[in-house]
Amino acid sequence: MANTILGTTLICQVAIVVRDVEKATRRFAELLKVPEPTIIMANDDGSDTVTYRGESTQGRVRLSFFNLENTVLEFIEPTEDPSTWKEFLETNGPGVHHIAFKAKDRMMETAAKLEEFGFPLIQNGDKYAYVDSVDDLGVIIELLDID
Template sequence: MADTILGTSFICQIAMIVRDVEKASGRFAQLMGVPVPKIVLANEDGSDTVTYQGQPTKGRVKLAFFQMENLVIEFIEPTEDPTTWKDFLDTKGPGVHHIAFKAKDKMMETAAKLEEFGYPLIQNGDKYAYVESTGDLGVILELLDID
């Protein structure tokens, strides 16, 4: 399926926005019988260049990642920084925010193709890009520049 607009059909992650990443991670770990992963404050040092709706933002966020057999489950707790995560929590409450596809070395090229397809880029950092596809798909698509 490499001839798709996305260049892949490999879904590598599903991410949920939560109000309390510690609580959500603890409950999910209990449910799955796995250890609670380390919770990180991403971009605390400002090393990632983050843009939201065309404007620079600090883009800090609390994250927890569960490596499952077939994909990664991510829990995201927004900070007060302007981001798609904060906007999602403020307008919709907790829920599924995005599904992610690997886009190694072609992240922004793929984002441009998706924009032509009608899914505009809404936020990006050095290794990720979100495109707005909720009107058609009910979820944001993420492109990850990973192996």
């Protein structure tokens, strides 16, 4: 299925924006009866170059990842930094923010194709890009520059 605009049909991650990542992580771990994953502060050191709606931002965010059998579930708690996560939480409240597809070595090329398709780039960092597909699909699409 590599001839799709995305280059794949495999969803590798589903992400949920929450107000309290500790609570969400703890409760999901209790639900699955698995150990709680570590909660990290992404980009606290500013090493990732993050652009949100065309403007530079530190793009810090608190995250936890559950590596499930068929996908990765990510919980995201926004910080005060301008970001798509903060905008989502303020506008919609907690909920599914994005579904992710691997776009190894072709992330921005794929983002450009999606922009031509009508899904403009919202935010990107060194290894990820979000495109606005909400009006058509009800969710943001993320492209991950990972294997």
